[in-house]
Amino acid sequence: MDEIMDTYPEGLVIRLAHVGINTGSAAESRATAEKMARMFCTYVRSGNNSNFVSDMFEIVRFIGRGTHGHIGMETNSVSLALDYLRTLGIEADMSTAKYKEDGTLRHVYLKDEIQGFAFHLNLMN
Numbered sequence: 001m002d003e004i005m006d007t008y009p010e011g012l013v014i015r016l017a018h019v020g021i022n023t024g025s026a027a028e029s030r031a032t033a034e035k036m037a038r039m040f041c042t043y044v045r046s047g048n049n050s051n052f053v054s055d056m057f058e059i060v061r062f063i064g065r066g067t068h069g070h071i072g073m074e075t076n077s078v079s080l081a082l083d084y085l086r087t088l089g090i091e092a093d094m095s096t097a098k099y100k101e102d103g104t105l106r107h108v109y110l111k112d113e114i115q116g117f118a119f120h121l122n123l124m125n
Contacts, residue, residue, distance in 0.1 A: 009084050013076045017122055020050070020058040020070035029061040065109060066118030074122045078105040081121050085110070096120070 023029045033044045033051035042054040051059045064070065075081040082092050082105075091111045098107040106123040113119075 009080055012080050012084060014073055014081055017072040017074040018056055018058050020060055020072060022060050022063045022069045026061045029059045033059040066113055067116035070118040070120060072120055072122060074124045076124050078108060078121045078123050
């Protein structure tokens, strides 16, 4: 662990934002979200393509990225996080990149899945 932290850029923050779960339909997404909301004593919030269980889980209304789904990570600098990940041989799929009006990178998926999960980086609010 110390060896990993020695190469970690000072000031970079990367943390779990949510877990995305793929489903096959809007109805399945809603039912799954409602079940999980009851389990974890929280609420369901509808989005454009998903139902969210609080901010913990994104229940996608279709089969999205990743065999099983995706894991959303948030960071204080997507660009700095990508620079660091490149040193580990991990690349971004820049075709998925989204930018703020000022040109700051705010969202991107990584190219490879890990254990059936896609990963994306989002800029912290």
